[in-house]
Amino acid sequence: MDKTYQPKDIEQALYAEWERAGWFAPQGKGNSFCIMIPPPNVTGSLHMGHAFQDTLMDALIRHQRMCGRNTLWQVGTDHAGIATQMVVERQLEQQQQSRADLGRETFVERVWAWKQTSGGQITEQLRRMGASVDWSRERFTMDDGFSRAVAEVFVRLYEDGLIYRGKRLVNWDPVLKTALSDLEVENVEEKGSLWELRYPLADGRRTSTGDDHLIVATTRPETMLGDAAVAVHPDDERYAELVGAFVELPLVGRRIPIIADDYVDAEFGTGCVKITPAHDFNDYAMGQRHDLPMHNIFETDASLNDEVPEAYRGLDRYDARKQVLADLEAIGLRGETHDHKLMVPRGDRSGAVVEPYLTDQWFVAMAELARPAIEAVETGRVRFVPKQYENTYFSWMREIQDWCISRQLWWGHRIPAWYAPDGAVYVGRDEAEVRATHGLGADVPLEQDPDVLETWFSSALWTFGTLGWPEDTEALRTFHPTDVLVTGHDIIFFWVARMIMMTLRFTGEVPFETVYIHGLVRDAEGQKMSKSKGNGLDPLDLIEGIELEELVAKRTRGLMQPQMEKRIEKATRRDFPDGIPAFGTDALRFTFCALASTGRDVRFDLNRITGYRNFCNKLWNAANYVRLNTAEAELEGEIELSTADRWIVSRFQKLLTDVHFAYETFRFDVMAQRLYEFVWNEYCDWYLELTKPVLRDGSPSQQRAARRTLVEVLEAVLRVAHPVIPYLTETVWREVAPLLDRDGPTIMLEAFPVADDGRVDEDAEAEIEWVKGVILGVRNIRGEMNVPPGKAIDVLLAEGNESDRARLERNQGFLVQLARLQSLAYLDADTSAPASAIQLVGDMKVLVPMADLIDRDAELARLDKEIERRRAEVERVEKKLANERFTAKAPAAVVEKERGKREEALAALQTLAAQREEIAAL
RNA sequence: GGGCGCUUAGCUCAGUUGGGAGAGCACCGGCCUUACAAGCCGGGGGUCGCAGGUUCGAACCCUGCAGCGCCCACCA
Numbered sequence: 001m002d003k004t005y006q007p008k009d010i011e012q013a014l015y016a017e018w019e020r021a022g023w024f025a026p027q028g029k030g031n032s033f034c035i036m037i038p039p040p041n042v043t044g045s046l047h048m049g050h051a052f053q054d055t056l057m058d059a060l061i062r063h064q065r066m067c068g069r070n071t072l073w074q075v076g077t078d079h080a081g082i083a084t085q086m087v088v089e090r091q092l093e094q095q096q097q098s099r100a101d102l103g104r105e106t107f108v109e110r111v112w113a114w115k116q117t118s119g120g121q122i123t124e125q126l127r128r129m130g131a132s133v134d135w136s137r138e139r140f141t142m143d144d145g146f147s148r149a150v151a152e153v154f155v156r157l158y159e160d161g162l163i164y165r166g167k168r169l170v171n172w173d174p175v176l177k178t179a180l181s182d183l184e185v186e187n188v189e190e191k192g193s194l195w196e197l198r199y200p201l202a203d204g205r206r207t208s209t210g211d212d213h214l215i216v217a218t219t220r221p222e223t224m225l226g227d228a229a230v231a232v233h234p235d236d237e238r239y240a241e242l243v244g245a246f247v248e249l250p251l252v253g254r255r256i257p258i259i260a261d262d263y264v265d266a267e268f269g270t271g272c273v274k275i276t277p278a279h280d281f282n283d284y285a286m287g288q289r290h291d292l293p294m295h296n297i298f299e300t301d302a303s304l305n306d307e308v309p310e311a312y313r314g315l316d317r318y319d320a321r322k323q324v325l326a327d328l329e330a331i332g333l334r335g336e337t338h339d340h341k342l343m344v345p346r347g348d349r350s351g352a353v354v355e356p357y358l359t360d361q362w363f364v365a366m367a368e369l370a371r372p373a374i375e376a377v378e379t380g381r382v383r384f385v386p387k388q389y390e391n392t393y394f395s396w397m398r399e400i401q402d403w404c405i406s407r408q409l410w411w412g413h414r415i416p417a418w419y420a421p422d423g424a425v426y427v428g429r430d431e432a433e434v435r436a437t438h439g440l441g442a443d444v445p446l447e448q449d450p451d452v453l454e455t456w457f458s459s460a461l462w463t464f465g466t467l468g469w470p471e472d473t474e475a476l477r478t479f480h481p482t483d484v485l486v487t488g489h490d491i492i493f494f495w496v497a498r499m500i501m502m503t504l505r506f507t508g509e510v511p512f513e514t515v516y517i518h519g520l521v522r523d524a525e526g527q528k529m530s531k532s533k534g535n536g537l538d539p540l541d542l543i544e545g546i547e548l549e550e551l552v553a554k555r556t557r558g559l560m561q562p563q564m565e566k567r568i569e570k571a572t573r574r575d576f577p578d579g580i581p582a583f584g585t586d587a588l589r590f591t592f593c594a595l596a597s598t599g600r601d602v603r604f605d606l607n608r609i610t611g612y613r614n615f616c617n618k619l620w621n622a623a624n625y626v627r628l629n630t631a632e633a634e635l636e637g638e639i640e641l642s643t644a645d646r647w648i649v650s651r652f653q654k655l656l657t658d659v660h661f662a663y664e665t666f667r668f669d670v671m672a673q674r675l676y677e678f679v680w681n682e683y684c685d686w687y688l689e690l691t692k693p694v695l696r697d698g699s700p701s702q703q704r705a706a707r708r709t710l711v712e713v714l715e716a717v718l719r720v721a722h723p724v725i726p727y728l729t730e731t732v733w734r735e736v737a738p739l740l741d742r743d744g745p746t747i748m749l750e751a752f753p754v755a756d757d758g759r760v761d762e763d764a765e766a767e768i769e770w771v772k773g774v775i776l777g778v779r780n781i782r783g784e785m786n787v788p789p790g791k792a793i794d795v796l797l798a799e800g801n802e803s804d805r806a807r808l809e810r811n812q813g814f815l816v817q818l819a820r821l822q823s824l825a826y827l828d829a830d831t832s833a834p835a836s837a838i839q840l841v842g843d844m845k846v847l848v849p850m851a852d853l854i855d856r857d858a859e860l861a862r863l864d865k866e867i868e869r870r871r872a873e874v875e876r877v878e879k880k881l882a883n884e885r886f887t888a889k890a891p892a893a894v895v896e897k898e899r900g901k902r903e904e905a906l907a908a909l910q911t912l913a914a915q916r917e918e919i920a921a922l
Numbered sequence: 923g924g925g926c927g928c929u930u931a932g933c934u935c936a937g938u939u940g941g942g943a944g945a946g947c948a949c950c951g952g953c954c955u956u957a958c959a960a961g962c963c964g965g966g967g968g969u970c971g972c973a974g975g976u977u978c979g980a981a982c983c984c985u986g987c988a989g990c991g992c993c994c995a996c997c998a
Binding site: 003004005187194216217218219220231263264265267268269272273274275276280281282283285342343388389391392395396399489490492493524526594595597598599600601602603605607608610611612613614615616617618620621622623624625626627628629661665667669670673676677684685688776779780782783784786788789790820873876877880883884885886887888889890891894897898901 | 947953991992994
C-alpha cells in the first residue's frame with residue numbers, strides 16, 4: 001500500500017474486475033431489492049445531478065446487496081426525443097443541411113448512427129462513478145422489446161377509450177414545429193406592454209356618452225387579426241347597453257359581436273377584452289361557450305397565413321405586431337400603451353415563445369388513470385420521502401388535464417395508428433394486425449401516422465417495461481414492484497406521477513414503494529449549474545482533476561451566447577485559480593452523501609470535497625498503521641482485552657445502530673457524518689493512539705488483543721463504509737481480510753455488519769471518557785500555558801474516589817503516553833500538593849506542578865476563565881431550581897438532573913476558587 | 923392568486939419525542955510527536971430572521987410579520 005491515498009491508481013481497474021466477475025447481477029438469497037435507474041439521455045453526458053443521484057442509488061444498492069437481498073439495479077438509457085433530435089439537427093445545420101433534405105428514413109438512420117457513436121459516453125461515466133448496475137440487463141427505451149411494450153400500452157389505452165385524437169388548442173413550439181405538453185412549457189415573467197386598441201362600433205352605433213368605439217386592452221395586438229368577438233363582464237354597467245351590438249374589426253373589416261361573459265375582469269385594463277378563440281386558451285373556451293368562429297392566422301412557424309389581409313401575410317408574428325400597431329396608429333385607432341409584466345410561455349427545450357395553436361393531436365384522458373394513482377399515495381402503497389412532496393403530487397394529480405402525447409418529430413416511437421384513404425383511423429400493434437383485425441386487404445393503402453410519442457410516454461413504462469412486460473417474466477415476478485425510486489423534485493409530474501398511473505393501470509401494482517426525492521445540485525453560490533452560465537462542474541473533472549486552462553476552454557466552448565465567454569472565463573479563473581485537483585470517485589461520492597440531507601437543494605463546494613478526500617486519506621493511513629502492526633504478528637492465541645479495546649468495539653456497535661437507522665430514513669448525510677466521526681474522532685484520534693503503548697509495552701496477550709481489535713474493527717468499518725466509498729474499501733479490505741482468514745473475493749459480497757448489543761460496554765465507555773478527560777485536561781494546560789509539546793511533564797492526581805484510583809491503576813500507560821508525561825502519581829490524602837495548574841475530572845483534580853514550566857499570571861487567567869464558565873452555569877441552574885413551578889411541574893428526572901449539575905458545578909467552583917487563592921498568594 | 927420550503931458561528935449545514943446550542947471548512951496560537959502536514963495539539967466565535975402566544979421550560983409547538991427561493995395557476 002502506498003503511503004498516500006492515490007485514488008487514480010485503484011479505481012478503474014477495480015471496476016473492470018467487478019463488472020467482469022458479474023458481481024453486480026442479482027444473486028442474493030433473500031428478498032428482492034430493486035431500483036430502476038432514471039434513464040439518462042442516451043446521447044447525453046453525466047452531469048452533477050446524475051452523479052449525485054447515482055451515488056445515492058449505488059449506496060442503497062450496495063448496502064442491500066451486502067445485507068443479502070437479491071438485488072437488482074436496472075440500468076438503461078432514454079431515447080430523449082426532442083433533445084436527441086435537436087443535437088443531430090444541429091449537426092446537419094453545420095453542413096448546411098436540414099432533416100427535410102435527408103427525408104425521414106435517412107434522418108432517423110442518422111440519429112441511430114449518432115446513438116451508436118455517442119451512446120457509450122454516459123454509460124462509461126456511470127462506470128467511473130462506481131455504479132454497480134447490472135450491465136447484462138441494460139435496456140434502451142427504443143429497443144425492440146421496450147417498443148413493443150409502448151405499442152401495447154397505446155393500443156390498450158385506445159381500446160379502453162383513454163386515448164383519443166382530436167383537434168384542440170395545444171401548446172405549439174414554432175421553432176421545433178411540434179406540439180408540447182403543458183409541462184414542457186415554462187412560464188417566465190417578462191416585461192411587456194399593454195396596448196389599448198380602439199374598435200369602432202358597427203352600424204353607426206354610439207354609446208350613451210357619445211363614443212363611437214370601444215377600447216380593448218391587449219398584450220398581443222397582432223392576434224387582433226383573428227378576433228372573433230369583444231367581451232365584457234355581464235355586470236359591467238359601462239358596457240351593458242352594447243352587449244349584443246357589433247364592432248367593426250379594424251384592418252380586417254370583419255363585423256364581430258360584443259358579448260358578455262363573467263370570465264372578463266371589469267377591473268383590468270378597460271374592461272373590454274378582444275377574443276381570439278384560435279390563439280388563446282381562455283378565448284378558446286369562451287369561443288366554445290358562445291359558439292364563435294375560429295380564425296387561425298398562423299402558419300406552423302408562427303408567421304401569418306392567408307386568413308389575414310394581404311398586407312400581413314408571411315410576416316413573422318412580431319413583425320406583424322409592429323405593423324398592426326403602426327397601421328392602427330395611422331388610422332387613429334391606437335390608444336395608450338402601458339408597461340406591463342406578463343407571464344410568457346416558452347418551450348423548455350427551444351426557449352421559443354409557445355403559441356396556442358389549433359392542430360390534430362393524440363391525447364390521453366387522465367382522470368381515470370389518476371384516480372387509483374392518487375389513492376395509492378393516500379393509502380401509503382407509495383410513500384414519498386420527504387413526505388411534503390406528496391402534497392405536490394396530490395395538487396397536480398387532482399387537477400390533472402388530458403395529456404397531449406403526439407409530437408411532430410421523427411425520432412421516437414411512431415404512433416401505432418394507420419389511416420385509410422377514406423380518412424378512417426385504425427390503431428393496432430402493427431400494420432399487419434390492423435389489416436387482419438379490420439379485414440383490410442392489400443389493395444387498401446394504409447399510411448401510418450407521421451407523429452411520434454412524447455418521450456415521457458415511454459418513460460412512464462420504465463419499471464415494468466424493462467422487466468419484460470407484456471410478457472409474464474420471471475424478472476417481473478421477482479423484482480416488481482420495485483423498492484425505491486431515487487429522483488429529483490423537478491420530474492415528479494413528468495415522470496413519477498405518470499409511472500404510478502401507467503404501472504397501476506397495466507400491472508395492478510405500484511411501480512415502487514418509496515420515492516426518495518433528492519435536491520438539485522447547485523454551485524457554491526447557490527446558482528443552478530448550467531452550460532449557458534458556465535458554472536457547471538463535470539463530475540469526471542472532480543474525479544480526475546483538470547488544469548485551469550482546460551477548464552476555461554471547456555466552459556466557454558460551444559456557448560449559445562458567445563458574449564458570456566469573458567464573464568465565464570473571469571469567474572472560472574477566480575473560483576479555480578489552480579484548476580481542480582483530482583479528488584477521486586470515493587471522495588466525490590462521500591461528498592454527495594454528506595450533502596444529501598433532507599431533500600433540499602445542495603450547494604457543491606470544493607471545500608467539502610477536499611475535506612472528504614482528506615477523510616479517505618485518513619482511513620487509508622489508519623489502515624496502513626493497522627497493517628504495519630499486524631501483518632507480521634501472530635493474531636491467534638490467548639488475548640487480554642484492554643478497556644480501550646472494549647471501548648472501541650462498544651462504540652462501533654453504536655455506529656452500526658446509527659448507520660442502520662440512517663439507511664432506513666434515507667439520511668445519507670447522517671450516515672456519512674457518523675462514519676466520519678467514528679473513523680476520525682474515535683478510531684484514529686483515540687483508539688489507534690491508545691494501542692501504541694500496548695504494542696510497545698504490553699504483554700503478549702495484551703498485544704494480541706490490541707492487534708486483533710485493530711484489525712477486526714477496521715475490517716468491519718470497511719464493510720460499513722463500502723456502499724459509500726467502494727474503491728478504497730475494496731482495496732484496503734483485500735489486504736486486511738486475510739489477516740482474519742476471510743477469503744471472499746470481494747468486499748461487495750460480504751455481509752453488512754449488524755450491531756451486537758451484547759458487545760456494548762458502558763463501563764468501558766465511561767472509563768475511556770475518564771481517560772480522555774485526564775488527557776484533555778493536561779493538554780489544555782499545555783496548550784494554554786505554552787508548555788512545549790515535546791516536553792514530558794509530571795502530573796499528579798488528587799482527591800477523587802476509589803474508582804478514580806482504580807482507573808488510574810488500569811490506565812496508567814495510556815495516560816503517560818497520550819498526555820506525554822514524565823511521571824503520573826496519585827497524591828496521598830495527607831500530602832499537600834505543590835503549586836499547580838489544575839483541571840477537574842469529576843471531583844478528581846489533575847495537577848500539573850508549575851515548577852518553572854508555568855507562568856503564575858497565565859494560570860490565574862486560565863483559572864478565571866474556567867471559574868467564570870462554572871459560575872455562569874451555577875447561576876443558570878440555580879435560577880431554574882429556584883423556580884417553584886419548575887420543581888413542581890417538570891418531570892422528577894429532569895429536576896434531579898439539574899440538581900446534580902448544580903452540585904457538580906458548585907463543588908468545582910469551590911475547588912477552583914480555593915486553587916485561585918493559592919496561586920494568587922504565590 | 924394559491925401552495926411549499928428556507929432563515930442557527932465568517933461560510934456551508936446538522937439539530938429525530940420541547941429539558942446542557944453542534945459539525946466541517948475558515949480563523950488564532952503551538953507542533954515535521956515513526957499511520958497520516960491531505961497531519962497532530964490547544965483556542966476563540968452564535969440575542970437560533972423579527973414580534974407575540976402556549977408551556978415550569980421553546981432553535982424545536984401555534985399565530986402574525988419580514989426577507990430569500992421553488993412549484994402551480996386562464997387575468998387579456
